[in-house]
Amino acid sequence: MSAEAPTPPPAPPPARATVAKSNRAQIILFSLLTVLLTAATVWGGRIWLRNSEMLVFAVGEANGPEAKFAAKLETVLKNNSSRLRLKIAPNPDNTRALAQFDRRDAALAILRTDAKVPPRARALAILEHDLVLVLSPGGKKIKSLTELKRKKIAVIGDGDNSVAFVRSALEIADSPDAAQRVQQAPANTPFDKLFASGFSAVIAIEHASRIIKDKSYEQYARRSGGFTLNPIDAAKALARKYPAISEETVSTGMLSSSPAIPDDELDTIGLEWLLVAQSRMPTTTASELARIIYENKAELALSDGFASKIEPAETDKDAFIIAHPGAAEYINDDTKSFMDRYSDMMYLGAAALSIIGTIFAAIYAKITRIAPKRASELAGAILGIGERVEHATCVEHLDELQDELEAILRRAVVGLRDGSVSSDGLDTFKLGYELVRDEIALRRDHLKRHPPAQDDNVVVVKAASG
Template sequence: MFIVLAAVLAIAGTLAGGYYFAVRPVTLRIAVGPANSDDLRVVQALTQAFAQAHSHIRLRPIQTDGAATSAQTLAEGKADLAIIRGDLNVPKNAQAVATLRKNVAVLWVPPAMKGKKAGPKITKIAQLAGRRVGVIGRTQANVDLLKVILQQYGVDAGKVEIVQFPTNEAADAIRSQKADAYLAAGPVNSKITAEAIAASTRDGRTPTFLAIDSAEAIAQNHPMYEASEIPAGAFGGAPDRPEEEVKTISFSHHIVARKDISETTIAAFTRQLFAIRQTVMAEFPLAAKIETPDTDKDAAIPVHPGAAAFVDGEEKTFLDRYSDFIWWGLMALSAMGSAGAWFAGYLKKDERSNNSSLRERLLNMIATARRSDSIEELDQMQAEADDILRDTLHCFENGAIEEGALTSFNIALEQFHHAVADRKALLANLPQNLQRAGAQFRAAGTL
């Protein structure tokens, strides 16, 4: 019984422990950067929202120098999630969870300053050869983006002077006309891009936007890019900036996870992300740009199975995930109970065998009592019957014999008591000399 009880408690404890580990809060480290970037602010807002909602998933931001460093942090296993650019090298252990936002490449040429001699007007990308192009932002990824565009139009990047300006210095550089054309990459509603274009407006003259007419071809040759458009008036102003729709290319910032992270954990994170997005939008409108990942098999970044389960509505419930364990646990419990019962019965087989012998002895004593001619002998058998009763009750309490066996023993004991009582009554009515003669006759017959 103690062995079976211990087994039951062990299985119950295992199931309880499994349930605790299944529902306990899980903290995921997310690499994001650089400092003061929109990506970092959004992640910080999500971190607070997850904590305030007492969500199953919690976030712990790891600040990096940028998307490239975040990708490296994930590749080294120092982070569970990361915000990366889709046009950079994606770590081999990364799988998409969500699209944080889409960015467009914006190429424009400011109007020439009055009174300053300017070269031929630039209206096409092919005319950038021999010119100076300013790239807003310190990341090398934006420079690589410009080179991809130049390559598509047959412009040797070595013949283009590329200068990078920090985002906080871009407006002053544009006003000082330190470059002939500029490139910025960010969301359509990017504040940085809008301020840079506003700084390019002079005397009511708006900048000239360079269309990337070969966007489809670039997307075909470089799957991390997509053909896109900049809507008319996307950057405000009067007249609109731009005055009409401009073709361009876009790329995405993705939330990726290490592929060895549990499918259940990533499914829960994805569900919470889209459930809490509305809350974060009030403070950070960029959160409205968060989209589900591409679940196609030929996607540039393969989707994580957990995120795919959420998107496809195939997310497993607690019972779906652990029903097999529960079933096998119950089967193991049943098997251990049966084994325990057999083992307990095996340990008590000697008691059962001994009790069977005592019952047979009691039945033999019934026949002996009916032939006895001595009150003393009957008293001795009565005492022996009391000992047999005591042993039988002890076996019953220990579970060595069942209630049916105890009932049959009671019948035999009752018959013994009747035989003893009848024999004592008979002997009490016989004269002493007849009792002695009968005893001698039986003794002689025995001899």
Template sequence: MSAEIPTPRAAKPFTRSRLVKSNRRQMLLFAALTVILTVATVWGSRVWLNSETLVFAVGSANGPEARFAAKLAAMLKNANSRLHLKIVANPDSAKALAQFDRKQADLAILRTDAKVPSRARAVAILERDVVLLVSPAGKKIKSLAELKKRKVALVADADSGGATFIRKLLEVSDDPAFASRLQLAPPVTNFDKLLAPGGYGAVIAIAPVSRLLRDKSIEQQVRRGGLILNDISESKALVRRYPGLTEETLSAGMLSSTPAIPSEDLDTVGLQWLLVAQSRLSTAVAVNLARAIYENKGELALENGFASRIEPASTDKDAFIVAHQGATDYLNDDTKSFVDRYSDLAYLGVAVLGVIGSLFAALYTKVTRIAPEKASALATAILDIGERMEHATSMDALDALQDELETVLRGVVIGLRDGTISKDGLDTFKLGYEFVRDELALRRESLKRHAGHDDNVVIVKTAQSA
């Protein structure tokens, strides 16, 4: 039997692997973008919501307040804190507090003998000033009342208001004669020169504790002149009379250990320098501010010692200036735990993840995803095999068509499994496959009958196949 075998059409390259890899890459890319954008959105929201610029009202630009504010601003910047300071200088401390009182500033520094704004809340004690009562050797002072019989030198920083404070403390306004004997001396004047014979009978000085601990000049003056540091026996009564005052103790050996200066503990009074914030300042911001200050105290000390001994603000409810709730929470370790602090971010993250994930899922499904081929579309290949079957005049041609038909079927089964072929039109494909398969069987029987002898058909097929 000599029949021409038609050349089978070249099978269309199957693109299942390419489709799967392309879609998988897209899914991985969108998943990664979802995570990256979610983290970026949540972090950006956290920074934006928690970032705060605080206005810090200070006195003169060369004063300790302004220099401390500059140190604090630099520390916050170096620590990449979300808090930022805008420093506003004023002619003096009183005008800075007035600005604070008008709610034009969030932070200020005040000494407790100043007029305290009603909305001021303490964040930290930056410095303590103590009152020193010094007299010549052999002329111990037993009470402040004795001062009214002496010529007294007052040593205090000119812009600190110390002179006014001492005059109020000694009730100078009630004794005009004593007022004339109480004279302001330059801050740098040595005690031993002031108390030299023919000079003053006593010196009252207001000195920061940090300066007393660092500056050895007072120790040298006391030792050189044989001066006496006196108790202020009325300290408790004065504290009760003037709420801004605090009881202070000059410990034995505080100025010098050998010889001990003072020789024993001395009671006196003092004032506190407080960093205050507006009561309306949020608790979270105040907590962050308190944390930054207390955990970086070493970076905030000034060259002259101011703020070198930062202390916690009093959290007592009857304190002269009530502590800010944020400072209280930090000092009492009542700040939020890690879970509490970041729970809001977790909820935000879940919401953002859902929105971004939905957007990318819609984008992948509707736009970028390479859609699987419909099973009904492959029915065309089946019917094409059926059309070519009519021209097959040999068993080898039918076998080739049968192999092609099975290849298409195998591809559909695998595609249904890995998703590169959808089930749309599967019934149509199934019907076409069964039709062509049955037609091939009938065509094979027809060729066998026309051959007239089954053995000859087998021989011809074998010869041609060889």
């Protein structure tokens, strides 16, 4: 019974092929690490940018509309994951809040246009309109502004500021007589009591949003006698003369639906409440703030109606308070492209990719990379074969040397392809290969022409065996 020959173990892969695989694995690993670290850098940079800017918001008393709006805005910024954060700075009143803003101790504030406007204030949005309502006893219409100036007027509005505004708009000079004729009405005093106490006119300066919700006007209108709402026919002229004043319209039935007051649209004057920012606020910050405000109007409206109809700031150059360039940029083009929104992150990503990729490339080239064998080193092995050619005594020996030479050539070709062999010294390799190949051919011809002598003992053995 014949025994089967054992199967020889598989030949191990060439060392240089292992080197090439190792280098390829390193390249893949470093490429993946570059991508991962770049993504981590961009993500970290985005987190850092989103939490990098704190804005101080100067407001009046804690229960005032300015403070309440600031609190709403703070919540909206958090809900929208904005990088902007607010620090609300309360003051005893809005005048002191504007003083804090004027000292540059605050980045944001709210002002009414009849206030002393800080020179560095730039508008972000119109939050509210205040309408000037000129009321008189029922059936006693005030025909002109000149007639109104001669009457005793009670002012319902924001303290001394409203009284000063009325005197300025009516051009009533400061005097003891003026102080008697234009007075601040006690809070929550009904119109009929003011008329009964000797006032011929009541000027109410109130938020437009509050007027719509206030049912007291309709209740007063239904009482015996009621009241008359008078137009300000000189509204356009006053708005041109005083930039802080805006020309406004009281729509039909705005104060009362039954009876309808007014029964037709009526001209009057008004004031605006503006959210303002420092002129030095970065454009990107103001633009982002404006975007969040305009896109979240419903969430910013107060329960009493303040800021329920937020409007874009006036972007004309002749506006009373010019718009901040960042707000104007968003107002004039509120459709931001992908590049506009994410250009900062893309630039950060490109820079991070360049730096991290350069570092890993240097590590691979100088430290971890297994350097390929130079072709000139393989030439040395070829020359070693050449030295053994002259000692070959038979064709079989030359065949073995020929196989070794071809194996080195094959190794060089494969190595040049996969990177395990460099082309350094390739000319030397080619020259050595051709030289040894020719030597083998010459030695083969020589052995064919001059075969080695046969050993007599060998012949006798062969003959005997035959």
